[in-house]
Every structure is written in structure tokens, then in C-alpha cells.
Amino acid sequence: MSTTWATSPSELLLKAATKAAGRRRSVTRRRLTLIVGLVMLGVAILAVTFAPLLTSYSPTAIDPLHPLAPPLTPGHFLGTDQYGRDVWSRILYGGRIDLAIAFGATSVTLVGGTFIGLIAGYIGGKVESVLMGLVDLFFAFPFVVLVIAIIAMLGPSIFNMFVAIWITSWVSYARIMRAQTVVAKKQQYVLAARALGYGRLRVMFRHILPNTASAVIIFSMVDAVGNIILAASLGFLGLGAQPPSPEWGAMISDGQAYMLSAWWLAAIPGLAVVFVGVSFSLIGDGLADLLRAGER
Amino acid sequence: MTTPGPAPAAPGAPLLTVTDLHSYLATDQGVVRAVDGVSLTVHEAEILGIVGESGCGKTVTCRTIMGLMPASTLHSSGEVIYHPHGERSILSAKQAEWEALRGSQLAMIFQDPMTALNPVRTIGDQLLEAVTAHAKLSRAEAQEKAVSLLERVGIPAPVRRMRDYPFQFSGGMLQRALIAIALASSPRLLLADEPTTSLDVIIQDQILSLLLELQQDTGMSMILVSHDLAVITEVCDRIVVMYAGQIVEQGVTADIITEPKHPYTQALLDALPQAGQHGELRSIRGSPPSLIDVPSGCRFAPRCRYVVDECRSWDTELLDTGEREHAARCWRHQEIGRSEEAWQGSDSA
Numbered sequence: 001m002s003t004t005w006a007t008s009p010s011e012l013l014l015k016a017a018t019k020a021a022g023r024r025r026s027v028t029r030r031r032l033t034l035i036v037g038l039v040m041l042g043v044a045i046l047a048v049t050f051a052p053l054l055t056s057y058s059p060t061a062i063d064p065l066h067p068l069a070p071p072l073t074p075g076h077f078l079g080t081d082q083y084g085r086d087v088w089s090r091i092l093y094g095g096r097i098d099l100a101i102a103f104g105a106t107s108v109t110l111v112g113g114t115f116i117g118l119i120a121g122y123i124g125g126k127v128e129s130v131l132m133g134l135v136d137l138f139f140a141f142p143f144v145v146l147v148i149a150i151i152a153m154l155g156p157s158i159f160n161m162f163v164a165i166w167i168t169s170w171v172s173y174a175r176i177m178r179a180q181t182v183v184a185k186k187q188q189y190v191l192a193a194r195a196l197g198y199g200r201l202r203v204m205f206r207h208i209l210p211n212t213a214s215a216v217i218i219f220s221m222v223d224a225v226g227n228i229i230l231a232a233s234l235g236f237l238g239l240g241a242q243p244p245s246p247e248w249g250a251m252i253s254d255g256q257a258y259m260l261s262a263w264w265l266a267a268i269p270g271l272a273v274v275f276v277g278v279s280f281s282l283i284g285d286g287l288a289d290l291l292r293a294g295e296r
Numbered sequence: 297m298t299t300p301g302p303a304p305a306a307p308g309a310p311l312l313t314v315t316d317l318h319s320y321l322a323t324d325q326g327v328v329r330a331v332d333g334v335s336l337t338v339h340e341a342e343i344l345g346i347v348g349e350s351g352c353g354k355t356v357t358c359r360t361i362m363g364l365m366p367a368s369t370l371h372s373s374g375e376v377i378y379h380p381h382g383e384r385s386i387l388s389a390k391q392a393e394w395e396a397l398r399g400s401q402l403a404m405i406f407q408d409p410m411t412a413l414n415p416v417r418t419i420g421d422q423l424l425e426a427v428t429a430h431a432k433l434s435r436a437e438a439q440e441k442a443v444s445l446l447e448r449v450g451i452p453a454p455v456r457r458m459r460d461y462p463f464q465f466s467g468g469m470l471q472r473a474l475i476a477i478a479l480a481s482s483p484r485l486l487l488a489d490e491p492t493t494s495l496d497v498i499i500q501d502q503i504l505s506l507l508l509e510l511q512q513d514t515g516m517s518m519i520l521v522s523h524d525l526a527v528i529t530e531v532c533d534r535i536v537v538m539y540a541g542q543i544v545e546q547g548v549t550a551d552i553i554t555e556p557k558h559p560y561t562q563a564l565l566d567a568l569p570q571a572g573q574h575g576e577l578r579s580i581r582g583s584p585p586s587l588i589d590v591p592s593g594c595r596f597a598p599r600c601r602y603v604v605d606e607c608r609s610w611d612t613e614l615l616d617t618g619e620r621e622h623a624a625r626c627w628r629h630q631e632i633g634r635s636e637e638a639w640q641g642s643d644s645a
Contacts, residue, residue: 188411195362196426196477197399210416
């Protein structure tokens with residue numbers, strides 16, 4: 001680029017117009033991120049919902065005559081595992097469990113953590129000290145170790161995995177929300193709302209929450225990815241879904257013994273985790289850009 | 297203890313009495329004595345003006361009256377009696393009591409209309425919330441009342457504008473909307489904290505006349521806070537002049553502007569630009585004292601052009617100047633009132 005100055009007004013206008021067009025393009029690109037993410041997640045949800053229409057095999061039906069068939073074998077699109085179970089149908093039915101974790105575990109912690117953070121940030125004082133002390137206590141533990149400890153106490157099952165996530169992962173939301181609330185409550189519109197005689201709950205939920213929710217919503221997308229990976233990890237360690245349940249992590253765990261002879265048994269469920277994880281990440285990114293653009 | 301309806305406003309009866317109000321704020325530098333012994337009375341159907349430089353405690357006074365003390369408040373004492381609510385100080389009121397008082401009895405509008413509305417909700421949504429906050433109304437009634445309020449404050453096409461968000465309004469329109477929201481429950485006392493400071497002069501004038509009009513229509517009382525003496529003298533019945541957390545002079549508007557008894561008020565009046573006056577504008581030398589280490593004696597002494605040694609050791613008090621409740625915090629107010637030429641050492645800055 002040369003360092004000449006734009007001299008004529010028409011040149012300046014042209015520059016401004018080019019800049020504006022560039023900005024519009026980047027808005028479209030941001031939307032594209034969100035749309036691609038939503039389409040990928042939509043495909044995953046439809047696939048697991050209509051699993052019986054997409055496969056004729058039961059995910060747990062064993063077929064001792066055709067074990068370890070490679071992908072693209074006629075009749076077995078993604079091959080079979082060591083018991084001759086169809087990998088494609090196991091992926092579809094297993095996805096039900098993993099997506100349920102993504103939504104079920106994340107939504108509860110999102111709502112609970114947001115509520116606690118909002119109360120701590122707005123009320124302040126002792127309430128804040130106690131709640132945030134609790135949050136710090138949870139943060140002091142390594143997260144996965146804590147989840148494993150809770151499951152070890154309750155016994156390994158999918159429901160107990162939900163419980164363990166509910167107990168431990170609201171803390172991030174509480175911390176984010178508290179920080180946002182502390183900033184928002186100093187804003188003039190909050191003072192104005194209080195000057196109108198609005199009660200605490202009304203000020204918190206109708207005035208502060210709409211202005212601060214975007215951060216936790218964006219974080220929940222990242223958290224959903226984290227929860228899927230956590231579920232897979234717990235399944236891998238044998239603490240989540242129990243055999244013969246076709247959870248993706250459990251499938252990877254089963255497949256690792258055959259890594260050299262039948263690589264697809266571990267790789268395919270791994271790719272499924274990546275697919276859903278990427279879709280949530282794209283949605284989170286797209287939402288972040290969109291909501292941030294809205295603030296401007 | 298009873299909350300009256302639209303009681304017949306007997307002009308002249310005291311509505312709000314503030315007695316010896318102190319409010320100290322904690323900061324990193326030390327304790328700021330933001331409000332230091334303020335006493336004032338607002339009568340029914342009266343507009344009281346509070347004037348003073350930035351940082352002299354005007355806003356903290358208003359916020360304390362509303363029970364909305366800044367979070368850094370270390371200590372506040374004194375009495376605020378809102379007479380329709382009984383003869384007990386409302387400073388000690390409980391949360392629920394405050395919520396019933398605010399909005400329906402006492403309302404406040406703020407300095408910067410751009411930030412006083414929630415940016416993510418429509419004007420109509422926020423107005424409807426205010427309309428229904430202290431009264432049980434059906435959806436249709438509330439809608440009707442909201443529209444008529446917007447019409448009353450001069451917002452054209454109110455039904456359409458209710459769907460707009462705050463960023464789609466201009467500053468003047470936002471202040472009008474905020475006034476509509478503040479008046480939604482027909483308060484009896486409106487505290488206007490520098491309502492026109494962030495607006496340009498034309499809009500400023502429109503908003504002031506609107507406030508004056510609304511005050512006359514409804515018979516409510518008003519406290520108008522400003523650092524602009526011109527604004528205050530235009531609309532107020534009585535004026536309180538504040539300096540460094542204290543009231544330095546108070547009285548009827550006409551008395552204050554024709555016969556100011558305190559050197560600070562005189563200096564403020566001198567600083568007003570006059571039509572046909574040429575040359576440099578006059579200003580008050582120096583700046584207000586820090587409210588952390590408050591000097592003993594008269595707080596205005598360092599900037600006063602009439603200062604003598606005794607001023608620095610004088611135990612300040614508000615002195616009655618004899619006529620129509622006019623009072624000034626200057627021990628030589630009788631001499632000052634007379635003639636400027638009588639004074640030695642007056643500077644011509």
C-alpha cells in the first residue's frame with residue numbers, strides 16, 4: 001500500500017463506501033457461522049430422532065457371523081463391531097444419549113447458575129460472600145475429578161452423570177453472571193427502575209437479566225461441547241453409560257482394543273463427537289458475534 | 297401512616313421536610329462529606345431549585361431523599377419527613393415501604409436520558425411497566441394511559457413510537473419519555489436531577505416549559521436541581537444555593553437574584569453572561585474545596601473576594617437575614633448586601 005493521502009471528497013466517499021461494504025460482508029459471514037452450526041446440529045437432532053427410519057438394525061443386536069466388518073460393507077454402511085453390531089445404528093442411538101446430556105445437563109446448569117449469579121451480584125453483602133465462596137470452593141477442585149468422585153458415591157449410571165454435572169458446573173455460569181450483574185447494577189437505568197419503586201425481583205429479572213444474558217448464553221454453547229466430551233470421557237472410563245448401551249464414549253472405549261485391526265470402531269464415534277462439538281462451537285461463535293453486533 | 301389519594305393540595309403546607317441531613321461516602325482517598333447538614337422544606341405545589349457547582353452534594357441530597365444512597369455510603373443521618381406518609385423519618389423505612397413510596401409518591405428523573413432507560417426493551421414496554429407498577433389496570437386501560445401520557449409530554453405518533461427502542465429516540469424525546477414514565481403513577485413530589493444538562497439549549501427550554509406546565513396541571517411539587525442558575529431562576533419559586541455539601545443561601549427566587557446575601561451567590565450571578573455585555577466572561581476564581589479535608593471556618597473563604605481573617609475561624613451557621621425566610625451562611629451578610637464599593641480588596645478578575 002502506498003502512503004498517499006485521499007485528497008478529493010469523491011475519493012474519501014469511495015473509501016467510506018468500500019469500508020461499509022466490507023463491514024456488511026463480515027456481518028453475512030458471521031451469520032453464516034451461525035447458520036452452518038445450526039444446520040449441523042439440526043441434522044444431528046433429526047438423525048437421532050428418526051433413527052429407526054435410518055437404520056433397520058437394533059443397536060444392541062449381535063451378529064456373531066459378521067464381526068469387525070469394515071465400513072462400506074454391503075448392508076453395514078459403517079461396518080460392524082467385535083460382536084457384529086451395526087456401527088451406524090449404534091452411532092444414531094448413542095447420539096440420543098449424548099445430545100440429551102448436551103441439552104439436559106447444560107440447560108439446568110445454565111438456568112441455575114444464572115439465577116445464583118444474579119442474586120449474588122445484585123443483593124451483594126453476605127449473600128454474595130457465601131455464594132461466591134461456594135463457587136470458589138468448587139473451582140478449587142479439578143472439575144473432572146470432582147465429577148468422578150460424585151459418580152463414585154452415587155454409582156455409575158446416566159442419570160447420576162446428569163446429577164454430577166448439575167452439582168458441579170453451575171459455578172461457571174454463576175461467576176460470569178455475577179460479574180455482569182455487578183457492572184449492570186451500577187447503570188443509570190437500574191437506578192431509574194429503583195426510583196420507580198420496582199421490587200428487587202422485577203429489577204433483577206426484567207431490567208438486569210435482559211442486558212446481561214448474552215454472555216451466559218454464549219458460554220452455554222461452549223459448555224455444551226464440554227459436557228458432551230465429559231460424557232464421552234466418563235463413558236470411556238466406564239462411569240457413564242453402561243454396556244451394551246451405545247454411548248459414544250463407551251464405544252470409543254470398547255473400540256480401542258481393536259485400534260490396530262479395526263480402527264473405525266474408535267474413530268467413527270470420535271468423529272461423531274467432533275461433529276456435534278463443532279456444531280455447538282459454531283453456534284456459540286455466531287451468537288457471540290450477532291449479540292455483540294446488536295449491542296453496537 | 298395512611299397513603300392519601302389525590303388529596304387537595306393546600307399550597308403552602310409543607311410536603312417534605314429534610315432536617316440536618318448528612319451523607320458521607322467512602323472513597324479510596326478518604327471519607328467524602330458529600331452532604332453536611334442540609335435542611336430544607338418543600339411545600340405543596342412548589343418548585344424548589346437547588347443550585348451549585350458540580351460536586352457540591354446536590355445529587356447525593358436527591359438520592360438520599362429517594363432512599364437510593366450510593367453503595368459507598370458510609371454514614372447517613374438526619375431526618376427526611378414526607379408529611380403525607382406520617383411524621384416519621386422515611387430514611388429508616390423498610391424495603392417494602394420504600395417500594396410503595398417510590399414511583400407513586402416520590403419520583404425522580406435523571407441527568408442523562410440516554411442511559412436512564414433500559415437499552416434492550418422498547419419505550420412502550422417500559423412505560424407500560426411503570427403505568428401498571430402501582431395500579432391495577434387491564435391491558436387496554438394501561439395501553440390507553442401510556443399513549444395519553446406520551447401525548448401529554450409531546451411525543452408525536454405515540455402508538456408507533458412505543459414500539460421503538462431507546463436508541464431510536466433523540467435525547468430530548470428520551471427525556472420526554474422519562475418524564476412520562478416518572479409521572480405514570482402521579483407522584484406528589486418530582487425530583488429532577490439536572491434534567492436538561494445533557495440537552496442543547498432549545499430542547500432544554502422545551503423540557504423546562506413542559507415540566508412547568510405539568511407541575512401547574514397536576515399541582516405536584518418539584519425539586520429542580522441544576523448547576524445553571526439561569527435555568528433555576530426561570531422556573532423555581534424558591535432557591536437553595538449549595539456549596540461544598542452545605543446550604544449557603546436560601547430564599548424566594550426574587551430575593552435571591554435581586555439581593556443575594558452570600559458572596560458565592562453573588563459570584564454565581566455575576567458569572568451569568570449579560571446581553572450587551574462585552575469582554576471576558578466573569579468567573580469565580582479557584583475551585584470548590586475537596587470534601588475530604590474540609591477546612592474549618594467558612595468553606596467559601598478561600599475563593600471569597602470579601603474574605604477577612606475572622607472568616608477562617610467563624611463557626612459557620614445559616615443566619616436569618618430577616619425577610620421572607622431568606623437565610624445566608626455568611627456572618628457579614630448585612631454588610632455584603634449593601635454595596636460592593638464598601639469592600640476592600642475586591643478583585644476584578
